[in-house]
Amino acid sequence: MIAIAASAVLQAAAGCGPMVERPRFPSRPDSIRPADLLGPYDGKVIDGETDRPIAGATVAASWAFERGIGVPGPADAEEVVVQTGADGRYVIPQLDRLPTGLSARVRRFTLIIYQRGFVAWRSDRRFPGTTPRRDFSQRGNVARLDRWQPAFTHAQHLLFMGGGAKIREVAAWEAQQASLDLEGETGGGRMSADGEETRATAVLDIGALLTDDEIRGVTGYVGSFEKEKLSDLPTTEFYDSRHFKAVNKPESFDVGLRVWRLGVAAAEAQYQKLRRELPKADVTDEIGDASFRARSGDIGGLVFLVRDRGVVVSLTCGSGQCTDPAQLATIGKLVESRLSDLPPAPPLPAAPGDEAPAPGPAHAPAEAKP
Amino acid sequence: MRGEANTGHGKRERRLAGALVAGLLCAASLGGGLERSARAFDGATTHAGLTQQAAVRSRLHKILGRRLARPLGLFDPIALHAELIPETERRLLQERLLALDPAGGYRPGQDGVASALAWTVAGSVIAKSSPGRMRNFFLDPSTGAGLRDDAAVEGTLHAVRQVVDGGDLRDVMTGASFPFEGQPSVKWLEDPENDVGLRAFRDALERAVADPDPAQRSSSLARALLALGGSLAVLEDAGNPAAVRNDFRGSYLRGASSAPFDRRSSFEHAVADLYGTSGVPAPRAVVQRDNVAAFFSAPDGQGLADRTQRRFFSDGTVPDDGVVDHDTSAADIVKAARASLTYALPAIPRLELRELGVRHYVTISDGPGARPRRVLAYERVPGRVRFFLDGAVYLDTARALLPEIAGYAAGFVDHVLRGEIKLEQDGGRVRAVVNGPAGKVRGGSLRIFAEDASGRRREIGSFPSDGAGIDTASVALPAGTRRAAAVLRGSDDAGPLVAFGEIALPASR
Numbered sequence: 001m002i003a004i005a006a007s008a009v010l011q012a013a014a015g016c017g018p019m020v021e022r023p024r025f026p027s028r029p030d031s032i033r034p035a036d037l038l039g040p041y042d043g044k045v046i047d048g049e050t051d052r053p054i055a056g057a058t059v060a061a062s063w064a065f066e067r068g069i070g071v072p073g074p075a076d077a078e079e080v081v082v083q084t085g086a087d088g089r090y091v092i093p094q095l096d097r098l099p100t101g102l103s104a105r106v107r108r109f110t111l112i113i114y115q116r117g118f119v120a121w122r123s124d125r126r127f128p129g130t131t132p133r134r135d136f137s138q139r140g141n142v143a144r145l146d147r148w149q150p151a152f153t154h155a156q157h158l159l160f161m162g163g164g165a166k167i168r169e170v171a172a173w174e175a176q177q178a179s180l181d182l183e184g185e186t187g188g189g190r191m192s193a194d195g196e197e198t199r200a201t202a203v204l205d206i207g208a209l210l211t212d213d214e215i216r217g218v219t220g221y222v223g224s225f226e227k228e229k230l231s232d233l234p235t236t237e238f239y240d241s242r243h244f245k246a247v248n249k250p251e252s253f254d255v256g257l258r259v260w261r262l263g264v265a266a267a268e269a270q271y272q273k274l275r276r277e278l279p280k281a282d283v284t285d286e287i288g289d290a291s292f293r294a295r296s297g298d299i300g301g302l303v304f305l306v307r308d309r310g311v312v313v314s315l316t317c318g319s320g321q322c323t324d325p326a327q328l329a330t331i332g333k334l335v336e337s338r339l340s341d342l343p344p345a346p347p348l349p350a351a352p353g354d355e356a357p358a359p360g361p362a363h364a365p366a367e368a369k370p
Numbered sequence: 371m372r373g374e375a376n377t378g379h380g381k382r383e384r385r386l387a388g389a390l391v392a393g394l395l396c397a398a399s400l401g402g403g404l405e406r407s408a409r410a411f412d413g414a415t416t417h418a419g420l421t422q423q424a425a426v427r428s429r430l431h432k433i434l435g436r437r438l439a440r441p442l443g444l445f446d447p448i449a450l451h452a453e454l455i456p457e458t459e460r461r462l463l464q465e466r467l468l469a470l471d472p473a474g475g476y477r478p479g480q481d482g483v484a485s486a487l488a489w490t491v492a493g494s495v496i497a498k499s500s501p502g503r504m505r506n507f508f509l510d511p512s513t514g515a516g517l518r519d520d521a522a523v524e525g526t527l528h529a530v531r532q533v534v535d536g537g538d539l540r541d542v543m544t545g546a547s548f549p550f551e552g553q554p555s556v557k558w559l560e561d562p563e564n565d566v567g568l569r570a571f572r573d574a575l576e577r578a579v580a581d582p583d584p585a586q587r588s589s590s591l592a593r594a595l596l597a598l599g600g601s602l603a604v605l606e607d608a609g610n611p612a613a614v615r616n617d618f619r620g621s622y623l624r625g626a627s628s629a630p631f632d633r634r635s636s637f638e639h640a641v642a643d644l645y646g647t648s649g650v651p652a653p654r655a656v657v658q659r660d661n662v663a664a665f666f667s668a669p670d671g672q673g674l675a676d677r678t679q680r681r682f683f684s685d686g687t688v689p690d691d692g693v694v695d696h697d698t699s700a701a702d703i704v705k706a707a708r709a710s711l712t713y714a715l716p717a718i719p720r721l722e723l724r725e726l727g728v729r730h731y732v733t734i735s736d737g738p739g740a741r742p743r744r745v746l747a748y749e750r751v752p753g754r755v756r757f758f759l760d761g762a763v764y765l766d767t768a769r770a771l772l773p774e775i776a777g778y779a780a781g782f783v784d785h786v787l788r789g790e791i792k793l794e795q796d797g798g799r800v801r802a803v804v805n806g807p808a809g810k811v812r813g814g815s816l817r818i819f820a821e822d823a824s825g826r827r828r829e830i831g832s833f834p835s836d837g838a839g840i841d842t843a844s845v846a847l848p849a850g851t852r853r854a855a856a857v858l859r860g861s862d863d864a865g866p867l868v869a870f871g872e873i874a875l876p877a878s879r
Contacts, residue, residue: 024643064414064471071504071622072634074414074469074495077477110473122473122648130649158445159422159487160648164472165479175445175485182431182443231439231874251823 018065018098019105025123025136035138037063037109041092043141045084045113045121053088054145057115060167061092064108065099072107075099081166111136111143112163114170118145119152120161127160128152155181176203176235204240206259209338210331215244215255218330219321223247230256238262252298252318257335261342263310270312271305278303287332288313293325302328309339414495415642418474419650420606420772421494421599424779425487427653433787434486437871438578438591439853444487450592451585452482459565463596466496474647482592489592493566493599494606505552506561507607510616511667511675512713516554519618550618555604556666566600568662571786572859572868579857579870580817584825598786602779608666608675609775611684611767612637615713620686636685640764645772653777656784660808661864665782674778680715681734682767683746685759687712692755694723703755716745723750731762736770743770789869791816791856795876800854801844804869807862811840811869814860818845821853835860851875 023035041061045054060081067075076099084090092111099106111123119127121143123136135142155178161171180203212225223246230241239260246253260270271290275281278294278301285291288304295301298319305312315332322328425431431443440446452460470477476491478484484492498504508517553561559568574594581587607613612621612635621635645651659665659673667673671680689707692698700723707718722730729749733742743766748757759767790805802818804811818831831845840858847854855872 060472062471062473064473065469071498073499074466074471076469077471079472108471108473110471112473124646125648130646132646132649155426155445158475159426162473162475162647164477165481167472168475168479168485175442175447179431179435179442179445182426182445183435229441231441234441 018100019103021105021107023109023138025138027138028140029135029137029142031137037106038098039092039094039109039138041109041111041138041141043090043137043139043143045088045090045115045143045145047118048144048146053084053086054115054118055084055086055088057084057088057090057113057145058166058170059084059090059092060112060114060163062110062112062164063095063106064110065104066107067099067101067104072103072105075101075104079164081164110162111141112161112167113143113145114161114163114167115145116170116173117148119148120157120163120167120171121145122161125160127157130160153181154178173205176205180236203235203237204259204261204342206240206242206257206342208341209259209335210242210244210257212244214334215321215331218327218334219317219323221246221253221321223249223253225255230258233258246321250318250320252320254316254318255321255331256314256316258314259335259342260312261310262312264307267305267310267312268307271303274303274312274314286329288336291332293328300325300328302332304332304336306336306339309342311339311342313339414471414474415647416638416645416650417494417497417603417606418476418491419645419647420776420779421491421602422487422647423650423652423776424602424783425490427656427776427780428783428787430486430490430783430787433790437790439872439874440486440591442485444490445485447483448486448489448592448595449585449588450478450482450484450489451589454586454589462565466499467492469499470495484592486591486595489595490599490602493596493601494603495599496596497566497600497603503564505550505618506558506564507555507604508552508613508616508618509555509608509666509675511614511673511679514554514667515616516557517550517552517618518616519550555607555613556663559601559604559662564600566597567604568597568601568786568866571597571601572866575868575870576857576859579855579872580819580827580829582827587827598783601786602782605665605674605779605782606775608673609678609771609778610638611678611682612686614675614679615684615687617684617686621684624685637759637764637767640761641768641772644765644768651773651776653780654773655777657778657781659778659781659785662782662785665778665785674775677774678771679713681736681745682771683716683759683763688746688757688759689718691757694750694754707755707757718746721748721755723755726750726752729760743767785864788864789858789862789867791858791869791871793854793856793871793873795847795854795873796844799844799846800873800875802842802856802871804841804858807864807867807869809863811835811858811860811862811867814858816840816843816856816858818843819855819857820848820851821855822850823852827855847875 020037023037025035027033027035045057045059046052047054058081060079062077062079064074065076066072078095078097080092082090082092095106113121122133124133125131126133154174158171158174158178161167212227215221215225225244226247228243228245229235230243233239233241235241242257244255260267262270275292280295281292283292287302289307291302291304293300293302299316300319300322301314301316303312303314313332313335315328315335317328317331425444434440434446435443452464455463467478470492476484476488476495478488478492498507505517558564561567562569564570571594574590574597577590578587578594581590612618621637624636659668664673667675690710692703692706694703700721703723704718704721716734719732727749729747731744732746732748734745735742744763746757747760747763748755788806788808792803792805794801800818802816804816812835814835816833817829819827820830821827830848831843833840833843853872853874856870858869861867
């Protein structure tokens with residue numbers, strides 16, 4: 001008898017789905033009927049300036065579940081990430097996994113759209129200003145992406161944007177500039193006190209100059225690298241670095257790359273300074289407009305200058321990785337061939353020789369950790 | 371074996387009882403047809419926004435970059451290596467982190483990596499992830515007590531609801547599941563059971579410098595930031611009127627609908643809808659206080675809980691409805707309203723009661739020239755005067771409170787990170803100088819570490835304070851040292867302190 005009663009009650013409980021929040025957006029742009037929070041969702045992403053569709057934009061949709069009586073808290077979430085097609089369209093299927101528990105509820109649906117060069121688009125808030133968005137709809141949504149403006153800051157943009165792992169991945173490049181925004185060291189595009197836009201500059205990014213595979217291709221190394229920045233100088237609009245750290249190997253398997261983008265005169269001065277200060281500097285002129293080699297222990301260095309681009313490059317490679325000195329030159333030539341991809345140097349803020357990152361002996365390529 | 375069988379039987383009984391009640395309550399809610407119109411408190415957005423604003427406005431970004439070699443500061447990716455955490459702790463932590471909404475930007479990836487800012491914000495969101503934790507977020511600054519409520523029938527009902535929703539029947543019988551009593555929030559901060567509290571923060575921060583292995587240090591830093599966020603959530607609730615006016619039942623157990631499981635704070639829900647995460651306003655000013663407790667409550671009355679309690683009502687601490695009959699004067703109503711208050715402030719002034727059905731507001735000005743804000747709504751209806759809080763009061767309350775809370779939170783971050791160790795290379799030695807403590811540092815030791823090219827650290831010097839205080843130390847650097855680091859765990863005039871710093875050294879060493 002008890003079993004029958006329990007069974008009946010359990011069946012009743014089984015039919016009791018989670019609570020679902022009533023969305024604040026309509027089912028369609030031209031409708032006042034509330035949307036179904038569970039979806040499906042579809043729409044189109046267009047350039048707000050030209051009205052042309054944006055293909056390949058990252059569209060991240062997430063449902064937040066909550067649970068609890070009195071003080072509901074996060075209970076789980078479901079995320080779907082897609083890319084827009086050639087026509088700028090996206091489709092997010094209906095949520096097929098509902099939370100369980102009598103106090104469980106589907107609390108929120110959020111759509112985030114990201115495409116480099118544009119302001120991120122969120123279904124709940126606008127940027128800048130973070131005012132509530134009122135033009136999102138479940139079906140037939142039209143997301144007009146605004147072009148990035150120099151007056152915006154990447155720090156505020158990242159704070160606004162949120163998003164899961166995929167969004168973080170595609171927006172990772174903004175982290176450096178965002179960090180500088182908070183430091184207050186660069187323009188980064190800010191409004192001055194009188195409302196006038198200040199100069200916008202981007203930090204130097206040398207990520208495209210050299211890859212792990214290219215190093216392995218030259219040296220024949222079969223292990224993997226952890227890629228990070230060298231910590232001796234901060235990344236600025238004039239300087240960037242990469243440390244290819246050989247995993248589970250000693251330092252002699254590491255490769256270091258430093259690039260100064262300073263303009264013609266300052267680059268010349270920087271090159272001469274390095275030549276004076278680095279140990280065992282030996283002029284070779286094997287690459288670029290001028291070059292020299294240096295050595296400290298089992299780490300070899302190659303520094304070269306490309307005058308018309310105003311760039312100085314310093315490469316270091318341990319003897320475990322570069323078993324032949326010619327390998328360092330080959331890697332250097334790979335880097336040199338890509339320098340045209342770097343944008344020209346921004347104007348230096350003051351006397352070039354004073355303001356450019358000026359490595360002392362601690363930062364000498366042959367001495368510093370590559 | 372017998373014991374196990376009995377235990378299993380007991381669990382089955384509890385599950386069965388829970389299921390029976392669940393079915394009945396569920397049937398009741400279905401009868402009302404309300405499961406699709408339910409609304410709930412959305413603390414994740416408000417705490418996340420406040421913590422985000424506080425972190426950005428504080429010195430945390432620069433401290434991460436300059437004292438912990440995290441070049442991107444708040445945006446630096448930090449890995450939490452789950453395999454380095456004890457099994458039970460790991461499961462509890464992962465459950466809470468994986469429950470977070472990716473849209474918030476603070477949920478770590480599957481690889482355990484998130485930015486420093488994301489870890490901090492995530493800590494503030496998971497801090498209240500169970501009812502058992504929430505009960506410790508209350509502080510009545512007038513008594514120093516935590517949540518103390520005579521739960522009565524409402525408490526029993528709440529406990530039953532919790533059991534049905536997945537709790538334990540035994541907790542109902544023993545009263546353990548009643549969230550009507552808790553520690554004062556300022557004590558909960560230091561409770562060893564609080565894995566995202568201040569004690570956990572200091573432990574993890576010390577390990578973030580002293581652990582030998584880089585992966586361990588990274589994980590410890592992630593844990594420290596989580597605990598910093600968790601501590602901020604506790605402070606932020608000192609700016610929540612319900613939490614400083616001993617008001618759980620009135621604020622949190624009101625039904626948003628007739629569905630028995632749809633209970634939440636209307637005020638918190640309104641704030642979440644108004645501001646979301648990114649709409650939370652920036653701090654008006656960063657608040658400095660002498661010690662952690664003073665951020666909450668202090669004799670000068672300028673703790674956040676002090677200021678909140680005397681300037682705002684919560685839903686459950688408004689005056690009782692006043693009875694109006696032929697002999698009642700307006701003065702009688704005011705007198706009765708004042709007499710019904712648990713807290714004398716905010717004060718009830720003269721009331722406008724001439725017209726029936728017209729809503730009026732009690733307003734308060736926060737200073738000369740400040741725009742009056744609405745703190746209490748009232749309305750004369752046949753036979754009585756109703757007092758309540760409505761959307762307009764919530765809006766004015768949030769506008770006044772949020773920037774203030776964020777300012778206290780930003781100051782709190784700076785306060786708990788006040789200790790800096792400046793390291794300087796002096797030939798073959800490194801010299802550590804302790805900066806920023808409030809007075810002399812007492813207790814603990816100043817420990818100095820050398821990091822080799824592989825990133826491993828070992829202690830190369832330890833200097834106990836010996837009761838006289840310590841502010842400087844020097845030690846010889848071993849060959850091959852690439853980085854020196856130092857940490858000091860002790861206390862100063864402001865309370866417990868962790869001071870720390872790092873320096874990169876020329877590779878020629």
